[in-house]
Amino acid sequence: MWNPYLPLSKSTKRISTFGSLAFVLFLWSLLSGLNIIGPDKLPSPWDVGKAFATLTWSETDQQKTVERSLKEVTIEIEKDAILPAEQCNQVCVPLYDNPAIQSIEECEIDWKDEQYPEGILWCSTKIVEGQSLLWEATYWSVSRVFLATLATLLIGLPMGILMGASTRINALLSPIVDPLRSTPVVAILPILVIWLGIGEVMKIAFLVLGAIVFLIPMVRDALQAVPQTYWISARDLGATEWESVQKAVLPMAMPRIADAIIASVSIMWTYITVAEYVNAEKGLGQLIQNAKRFSAMDQVFVGIIVIVALALVTYQLMVKLKQSLYPWESEL
Amino acid sequence: MSIKMDNVGQSFPKPDEEGMVCIVDSIDLEINEPSINMLLGPSGCGKSTILKMMGGVRPFGVACPTAGEIFINGEACHGPHNDVVMVFQKYANRPDLSIWDNVAFPLTLSLWKKRIPPQEREERVREMLEAVGLADKAALRPSQLSGGQNQRVALARALVLRPKIILMDEPFGALDAQTREEMQHLLIELQEKHNCIIVFVTHDVEEALLLGDRVIVLSTKPATIAENFEINEPKPRSSIWLGSTYANQQREKILSVLHASTSKDFQ
Ligand SMILES: Nc1ncnc2c1ncn2[C@@H]1O[C@H](COP(=O)(O)OP(=O)(O)O)[C@@H](O)[C@H]1O
Numbered sequence: 001m002w003n004p005y006l007p008l009s010k011s012t013k014r015i016s017t018f019g020s021l022a023f024v025l026f027l028w029s030l031l032s033g034l035n036i037i038g039p040d041k042l043p044s045p046w047d048v049g050k051a052f053a054t055l056t057w058s059e060t061d062q063q064k065t066v067e068r069s070l071k072e073v074t075i076e077i078e079k080d081a082i083l084p085a086e087q088c089n090q091v092c093v094p095l096y097d098n099p100a101i102q103s104i105e106e107c108e109i110d111w112k113d114e115q116y117p118e119g120i121l122w123c124s125t126k127i128v129e130g131q132s133l134l135w136e137a138t139y140w141s142v143s144r145v146f147l148a149t150l151a152t153l154l155i156g157l158p159m160g161i162l163m164g165a166s167t168r169i170n171a172l173l174s175p176i177v178d179p180l181r182s183t184p185v186v187a188i189l190p191i192l193v194i195w196l197g198i199g200e201v202m203k204i205a206f207l208v209l210g211a212i213v214f215l216i217p218m219v220r221d222a223l224q225a226v227p228q229t230y231w232i233s234a235r236d237l238g239a240t241e242w243e244s245v246q247k248a249v250l251p252m253a254m255p256r257i258a259d260a261i262i263a264s265v266s267i268m269w270t271y272i273t274v275a276e277y278v279n280a281e282k283g284l285g286q287l288i289q290n291a292k293r294f295s296a297m298d299q300v301f302v303g304i305i306v307i308v309a310l311a312l313v314t315y316q317l318m319v320k321l322k323q324s325l326y327p328w329e330s331e332l
Numbered sequence: 333m334s335i336k337m338d339n340v341g342q343s344f345p346k347p348d349e350e351g352m353v354c355i356v357d358s359i360d361l362e363i364n365e366p367s368i369n370m371l372l373g374p375s376g377c378g379k380s381t382i383l384k385m386m387g388g389v390r391p392f393g394v395a396c397p398t399a400g401e402i403f404i405n406g407e408a409c410h411g412p413h414n415d416v417v418m419v420f421q422k423y424a425n426r427p428d429l430s431i432w433d434n435v436a437f438p439l440t441l442s443l444w445k446k447r448i449p450p451q452e453r454e455e456r457v458r459e460m461l462e463a464v465g466l467a468d469k470a471a472l473r474p475s476q477l478s479g480g481q482n483q484r485v486a487l488a489r490a491l492v493l494r495p496k497i498i499l500m501d502e503p504f505g506a507l508d509a510q511t512r513e514e515m516q517h518l519l520i521e522l523q524e525k526h527n528c529i530i531v532f533v534t535h536d537v538e539e540a541l542l543l544g545d546r547v548i549v550l551s552t553k554p555a556t557i558a559e560n561f562e563i564n565e566p567k568p569r570s571s572i573w574l575g576s577t578y579a580n581q582q583r584e585k586i587l588s589v590l591h592a593s594t595s596k597d598f599q
């Protein structure tokens with residue numbers, strides 16, 4: 001019989017999760033495999049996989065040259081002589097100071113340089129440089145979300161707590177805070193750019209704004225949802241006004257406050273692309289933005305998938321943390 | 333030690349219309365001796381309101397009391413008094429704290445922290461947990477205890493402050509008959525040991541008879557004191573005692589006062 005409270009076994013849950021993901025993947029493969037939508041609109045899963053691989057790690061060859069005055073190099077050679085090619089490695093490799101370089105392509109001594117009349121050694125070779133665009137972008141986006149979370153909590157928690165603890169403060173601030181909840185934050189972005197410029201401050205401020213308008217009212221509601229008995233009881237036992245909030249109401253409101261924090265961080269992840277829309281040199285939003293400009297739909301998909309995955313992972317971690325901090329909540 | 337209500341009344345604003353509705357009217361009451369005093373009246377008559385006024389806890393948005401004055405130890409009292417502690421029907425035990433921390437909670441407040449040294453605080457908590465028979469449950473949380481055990485925690489938390497006056501609002505109302513009887517015996521035992529004044533609100537005539545040195549019967553709308561019964565019988569009183577002629581006579585008297593005061597509603 002249908003029972004909405006029926007607990008599922010771990011294996012059932014796992015099978016369901018993988019099943020639904022596999023189904024989406026199958027449908028996606030089918031649509032792109034049969035060429036129903038076209039790769040310019042929907043890249044195939046394998047193309048996205050390839051893009052993921054290149055973004056994760058790509059290597060490029062680069063010509064690297066080193067020049068040294070002969071005064072700084074120990075070398076036995078007569079003036080105006082030509083350096084034999086066999087000696088290139090012996091002389092140049094130490095100059096690169098890079099264990100990956102064991103041989104050199106070209107070397108030469110210039111005896112007629114005006115700046116270095118004593119002669120100058122010139123070495124040149126190709127270096128394979130690897131880089132992870134995805135890692136770099138992720139690092140920047142995660143840092144921004146992290147900083148914005150800190151700022152949001154630092155401002156939002158005290159405000160929400162004060163509003164929840166005092167109906168007077170709430171009456172004063174809620175006419176300002178509550179309408180902000182339904183303001184189109186994205187439309188405020190240009191204003192933020194005018195006020196704060198196009199740098200990091202603007203991006204963090206945008207994320208903070210997007211999350212804090214939800215955090216503050218949710219924290220307030222968390223405090224107000226605590227049954228009055230706990231407050232009355234604390235007052236009766238001799239708690240001061242602040243103590244009855246700090247030691248009775250607040251601890252009881254913590255699970256819901258934690259929920260509010262979790263929701264705020266989730267909201268930030270949805271806004272990160274917008275925050276990085278303007279003048280971002282690095283970040284997942286910029287990665288998507290850039291890929292879109294070059295019509296690299298596969299890379300756009302990679303960016304979106306990584307953001308969703310990061311948001312999911314942070315969500316799961318925070319939920320786990322909350323459950324271990326407030327195990328009593330589920331027992332109420 | 334004493335608690336005195338002098339012509340105390342309470343009105344609340346009417347929900348929809350202008351004006352006030354009088355819930356409690358001119359209560360005169362004086363308790364000077366350590367004893368258990370039962371406030372008996374039908375549900376909704378204003379018992380909890382009277383108790384809150386005694387406790388000085390005024391969570392309403394209106395003046396409280398609206399008439400008269402309450403004196404604790406002869407002094408007019410306008411807020412929570414350090415010698416008065418309340419116990420609620422819903423225990424108000426903190427789900428996030430262990431049983432030990434629940435009982436120790438009042439002692440963590442700055443008021444008591446200043447007065448009681450840490451070592452004595454710990455001793456008091458241990459002593460109270462033993463007195464209510466929960467010494468082995470100190471590490472558990474309230475959700476892991478039964479209703480009766482939770483009410484024991486609430487009692488221990490109240491007594492850990494050694495109050496002179498304890499106000500109890502239908503504390504055993506949600507318990508089953510057997511647990512309730514155990515708790516009643518425990519309460520009598522603790523009251524005799526601590527020698528305090530207990531004001532105990534109930535709507536149950538038998539509970540009033542079993543526990544009360546004095547039964548104060550309230551009338552409804554507004555609540556006033558209809559009648560005062562002294563019951564000078566040894567405690568604890570058994571269910572056999574409840575069947576005795578004396579107990580039956582008292583019960584009949586109390587019930588007739590209750591009926592008289594409620595039937596005036598219908599006239
Ligand atoms: N804060 C309040 N505002 C308005 N009416 C109240 C308030 N508190 C209690 N009342 C009214 O007072 C009456 C008595 O309530 P209460 O003291 O809780 O009764 P009892 O404890 O005897 O069951 C009820 O009719 C209730 O509606």
Ligand SMILES: [Mg+2]
Binds near residue numbers: 376379
């Ligand atoms: Mg009541």
